[in-house]
Amino acid sequence: MNGVVMRVLRLAQKEFLALLRDKKSRMVLIVPPLVQLIVFSYAATFDLKRISYAVWNEDPGLYSRQLLARFSGSKNFKLSGEAGSPEEVKRLIDNRRVLLVLHIRNTFSREILTGKAATVEAIVDGRQSNTAMILTGYVQTIVQNYNTDLAKSLSLPPPAASLSLRAWYNPNLKSRWFIVPGIVGLLTLVVSLLVTALSIAREREDGTFDQLLVTPLTPLEIILGKTLPGFVIGFAESTAIVVVATTIFHVPLRGSIPALYLGIFLFTLSGLGVGLMISALSQTQQQGLLGSFLFLVPSIILSGFATPIANMPKIIQDLTLLNPLRYFLVILREVFLQGAGVQILLPEYGALAAIGTAALFLAGHFFQKRIG
Amino acid sequence: MAEANGPRSPAVSVRHLVRTFRTPRGTLRALDDISFDVASGTITGLIGPDGAGKTTLMRILAGIMEPDSGSLRILGRDPQTAPGLLQKSLGYMPQKFGLYEDLTVSENLDLHADLHGVPREERQTLYAPLLRMTALAPFSGRLAGKLSGGMKQKLGVACSLVHAPPLLLLDEPTVGVDPVSRRELWEILEKEVKGSSTTLFVSTAYMDEAEHFDRVVILYEGKILGEGAPEDFIRDTGGHVFLIVAPGIPARRLEPEIAKLPEVADAAGLEEGVRTVTLTPNPPPVPPSLDTRTDPVAPTFEDAFMLRLANKTAKPAEASGSSSRMGQGREISWGDTKTFSPTEGDAIAIRDLTRRFGSFTAVDRLSFSVKKGEIFGLLGANGAGKTTTFRMIAGLLLPSSGFLQIDGRDVTNGNVAALRGRLGYMSQKFSLYAQLTVLQNLVFFSSAYGMGGKRQRDRLEELLAFFDLTSFRNVSAGILPLGFRQRLALAAAIMHEPSILLLDEPTSGVDPLARREFWRIISQISFRGVSVLVTTHFMGEANACDRLAIMAQGRLVALGSPREIREGAKTPDSPDPSLEEAFIRHLNLKAETEDGEGSR
Numbered sequence: 001m002n003g004v005v006m007r008v009l010r011l012a013q014k015e016f017l018a019l020l021r022d023k024k025s026r027m028v029l030i031v032p033p034l035v036q037l038i039v040f041s042y043a044a045t046f047d048l049k050r051i052s053y054a055v056w057n058e059d060p061g062l063y064s065r066q067l068l069a070r071f072s073g074s075k076n077f078k079l080s081g082e083a084g085s086p087e088e089v090k091r092l093i094d095n096r097r098v099l100l101v102l103h104i105r106n107t108f109s110r111e112i113l114t115g116k117a118a119t120v121e122a123i124v125d126g127r128q129s130n131t132a133m134i135l136t137g138y139v140q141t142i143v144q145n146y147n148t149d150l151a152k153s154l155s156l157p158p159p160a161a162s163l164s165l166r167a168w169y170n171p172n173l174k175s176r177w178f179i180v181p182g183i184v185g186l187l188t189l190v191v192s193l194l195v196t197a198l199s200i201a202r203e204r205e206d207g208t209f210d211q212l213l214v215t216p217l218t219p220l221e222i223i224l225g226k227t228l229p230g231f232v233i234g235f236a237e238s239t240a241i242v243v244v245a246t247t248i249f250h251v252p253l254r255g256s257i258p259a260l261y262l263g264i265f266l267f268t269l270s271g272l273g274v275g276l277m278i279s280a281l282s283q284t285q286q287q288g289l290l291g292s293f294l295f296l297v298p299s300i301i302l303s304g305f306a307t308p309i310a311n312m313p314k315i316i317q318d319l320t321l322l323n324p325l326r327y328f329l330v331i332l333r334e335v336f337l338q339g340a341g342v343q344i345l346l347p348e349y350g351a352l353a354a355i356g357t358a359a360l361f362l363a364g365h366f367f368q369k370r371i372g
Numbered sequence: 373m374a375e376a377n378g379p380r381s382p383a384v385s386v387r388h389l390v391r392t393f394r395t396p397r398g399t400l401r402a403l404d405d406i407s408f409d410v411a412s413g414t415i416t417g418l419i420g421p422d423g424a425g426k427t428t429l430m431r432i433l434a435g436i437m438e439p440d441s442g443s444l445r446i447l448g449r450d451p452q453t454a455p456g457l458l459q460k461s462l463g464y465m466p467q468k469f470g471l472y473e474d475l476t477v478s479e480n481l482d483l484h485a486d487l488h489g490v491p492r493e494e495r496q497t498l499y500a501p502l503l504r505m506t507a508l509a510p511f512s513g514r515l516a517g518k519l520s521g522g523m524k525q526k527l528g529v530a531c532s533l534v535h536a537p538p539l540l541l542l543d544e545p546t547v548g549v550d551p552v553s554r555r556e557l558w559e560i561l562e563k564e565v566k567g568s569s570t571t572l573f574v575s576t577a578y579m580d581e582a583e584h585f586d587r588v589v590i591l592y593e594g595k596i597l598g599e600g601a602p603e604d605f606i607r608d609t610g611g612h613v614f615l616i617v618a619p620g621i622p623a624r625r626l627e628p629e630i631a632k633l634p635e636v637a638d639a640a641g642l643e644e645g646v647r648t649v650t651l652t653p654n655p656p657p658v659p660p661s662l663d664t665r666t667d668p669v670a671p672t673f674e675d676a677f678m679l680r681l682a683n684k685t686a687k688p689a690e691a692s693g694s695s696s697r698m699g700q701g702r703e704i705s706w707g708d709t710k711t712f713s714p715t716e717g718d719a720i721a722i723r724d725l726t727r728r729f730g731s732f733t734a735v736d737r738l739s740f741s742v743k744k745g746e747i748f749g750l751l752g753a754n755g756a757g758k759t760t761t762f763r764m765i766a767g768l769l770l771p772s773s774g775f776l777q778i779d780g781r782d783v784t785n786g787n788v789a790a791l792r793g794r795l796g797y798m799s800q801k802f803s804l805y806a807q808l809t810v811l812q813n814l815v816f817f818s819s820a821y822g823m824g825g826k827r828q829r830d831r832l833e834e835l836l837a838f839f840d841l842t843s844f845r846n847v848s849a850g851i852l853p854l855g856f857r858q859r860l861a862l863a864a865a866i867m868h869e870p871s872i873l874l875l876d877e878p879t880s881g882v883d884p885l886a887r888r889e890f891w892r893i894i895s896q897i898s899f900r901g902v903s904v905l906v907t908t909h910f911m912g913e914a915n916a917c918d919r920l921a922i923m924a925q926g927r928l929v930a931l932g933s934p935r936e937i938r939e940g941a942k943t944p945d946s947p948d949p950s951l952e953e954a955f956i957r958h959l960n961l962k963a964e965t966e967d968g969e970g971s972r
Contacts, residue, residue: 006822006824007820007822010815010816010819010820011816011820013816014805017807018805018807018808021808021848022807206801206803206805206806207800207801207803208803208805210763210766210768210797210803211797211803211804211817211864212820213767213768214766214767214768214792214795214797215792215817215820215821216792216793216820216821217820218789
């Protein structure tokens with residue numbers, strides 16, 4: 001037994017040396033994840049700022065000016081043009097000069113004074129549907145607020161039912177709070193996949209794999225020795241990312257650290273398992289890299305990282321049950337924002353453990369099949 | 373041949389060429405003031421030990437690398453002032469020729485024709501003779517990756533000949549190619565040189581090939597050690613070569629004694645005796661206690677080469693210590709000799725061993741056994757099934773059927789695990805972790821075999837000293853010179869003192885000097901009772917084996933001592949065939965019976 005432990009540790013040590021002695025692979029493991037974390041966190045946000053808009057105001061009255069002042073005073077909007085005709089509106093939108101044109105008819109002020117419902121027309125560039133959707137929300141909020149204030153000042157009756165919105169765990173609905181924990185999962189996956197997916201293929205290319213197989217190391221020991229460095233590197237990188245997320249991006253870490261690390265452990269396990277599986281099936285490093293991407297892209301898209309799983313068709317939703325990143329994102333967001341502990345996340349832990357064990361088992365199976 | 377072409381300007385003319393490399397260990401003068409000519413229409417060989425600068429020179433001639441200083445003329449013109457000269461008039465085949473393995477034979481040819489701008493309508497007339505000469509015509513639709521090693525090399529040559537260049541540079545084109553394919557390849561090249569006025573400049577590690585060249589240039593440590601016709605080199609060596617026989621003592625045991633003597637430049641233990649080259653044209657001073665008979669024999673080019681090198685290294689190198697020899701005067705220890713005394717049974721026994729890949733039978737009912745303490749050679753053409761056999765013995769591949777026994781234990785079903793510690797395996801490519809240092813490689817492999825603590829440390833130091841790797845201990849394995857990489861691979865394979873050593877082409881691409889040293893070690897190890905199973909394409913090495921098996925198309929075609937193999941190939945035409953002739957004869961016999969079966 002002692003011999004087994006020593007052999008596995010020596011193999012792990014060798015893997016470390018092979019990864020870290022080479023300046024290039026050392027850089028690949030350390031620099032890009034951190035750069036990506038910072039770039040993604042700043043870049044990947046759903047919040048819209050300084051939206052270019054134009055105004056087509058046909059109303060000479062006071063109320064249109066009051067309403068438009070609320071737009072020009074908002075940090076979210078930036079006035080970048082005026083239109084006087086439908087043709088001009090079309091040109092502004094088509095040339096992507098503005099995303100939004102506010103059209104106020106000449107009857108606007110008159111209708112308000114006579115107590116009728118006045119209409120503001122918002123023309124939005126629908127080619128970017130996601131942006132258009134968020135944009136409309138902003139416009140609606142401004143118009144609604146104006147409506148309420150106007151009703152008060154003209155002592156009109158307030159709207160019959162009013163909605164009061166309170167977002168728990170992320171009171172200002174900052175999208176960065178949503179995105180940054182997701183990036184922790186994404187980068188952990190990339191690193192644990194890359195460390196293992198290329199390792200056996202590289203040995204095959206160099207011819208050292210045969211040399212390894214003729215030693216008394218059993219396939220299980222080889223798998224263990226190859227996963228160990230992945231764990232250490234995966235843990236180190238996730239820790240670094242968590243620290244950056246909380247200190248630089250001020251994402252609150254409300255949950256328990258053990259709950260977070262149990263998640264990281266189980267997720268790294270499944271990432272390494274999938275990586276080794278790809279590695280055992282690849283003859284060359286190129287195949288290993290392609291295989292990793294083949295796994296990586298769908299598992300990000302089908303994880304709920306950007307788009308909610310609940311929006312997907314039923315059959316795809318079922319498919320996401322096999323995706324380890326899906327569970328890890330739940331764990332991350334709940335631990336970070338909601339302050340969840342271990343108990344509440346037991347189903348996710350269970351799923352990750354099952355996927356990880358199955359992947360490692362399959363990796364060992366493919367690996368042994370290759371030998372016979 | 374040079375004379376026949378009259379006084380033309382030389383195809384290659386090099387003057388005072390210098391090229392240095394900056395290495396972590398200081399500046400290396402890879403080429404140190406080289407001047408020579410290659411006459412037009414000749415085959416000129418470039419010969420020298422590993423690291424002598426052969427590949428650097430080839431790359432500079434091919435225009436891939438710039439010299440630091442010196443001048444260079446190709447076909448009478450300076451390539452720097454004549455743009456397009458090299459692309460048009462030069463064919464270059466590097467050591468690792470870049471065949472696209474996922475393209476077919478004819479697609480590879482097309483690609484090279486495209487690269488050199490050969491007009492489409494001329495191609496078929498150019499291809500036809502090339503495909504005929506290389507016998508690749510039936511395989512023109514096959515993927516290059518599926519060709520055997522010899523066929524790949526032939527295709528590589530065909531690709532470099534596609535644009536009919538007047539000058540062809542070949543960098544070790546026959547490394548790892550079996551004797552039959554090697555012969556065929558040289559027939560192609562000689563025909564090409566004779567038929568057109570092509571000039572061939574070729575580097576090689578095979579000394580028997582050098583004998584057929586018009587001229588040879590010997591390169592050593594970046595300097596030219598000799599230049600001339602091979603016959604002149606051989607003539608100068610007359611009277612220096614002797615065969616020493618001691619009745620009752622195997623030549624392999626006698627060899628280290630002879631090599632120790634002063635005045636001895638080279639000693640090789642062959643089956644018939646110890647072939648000895650002396651520094652002066654006198655018989656070596658063998659002590660009378662050894663009771664030997666010494667006969668002068670005719671020198672070969674290899675003897676001449678070894679003499680030249682020995683003359684060079686014997687004098688000043690001793691002081692500088694630059695020529696490191698391994699195992700000089702030391703004995704390698706082998707702890708547990710009691711477990712395998714040479715008398716009891718076979719180390720490896722194989723009966724009707726078969727391995728099929730789909731419908732292809734790579735190894736077909738193979739039977740032989742390797743005795744304890746024996747050096748057993750496995751010969752055969754590329755693709756004959758040698759490596760497959762090796763992988764089955766090493767437990768890397770399961771036999772489809774048959775019977776395989778190692779150290780008296782049945783391991784047919786792959787239950788080799790318990791025996792792995794007794795096997796040492798060195799693969800064709802000297803597989804080591806390039807990023808790890810010499811020391812880290814040795815530590816890792818010995819730990820994988822369960823070594824640790826003081827025993828491991830002592831063994832490490834012993835082997836580092838024995839293989840003269842001490843000064844390289846913290847150097848990455850990937851940047852070691854080839855000869856040292858080979859030593860390291862052997863050291864890694866024997867750290868754990870295996871009782872069976874499997875060596876798959878262990879000297880492929882290594883120069884004669886390193887090969888000789890390597891075999892001396894192997895021989896020493898075998899005297900410790902270790903059984904050695906080795907594959908090789910060098911007939912000189914095959915001659916040093918105790919017994920040989922020759923394989924063709926997965927089957928055994930001959931088995932016995934080198935003498936028995938030669939006697940089995942006797943014909944009225946050649947009453948005393950060399951081992952290479954015998955080898956080729958056995959393969960042809962096999963092919964004939966095959967044809968006979970086919971026609972019935």
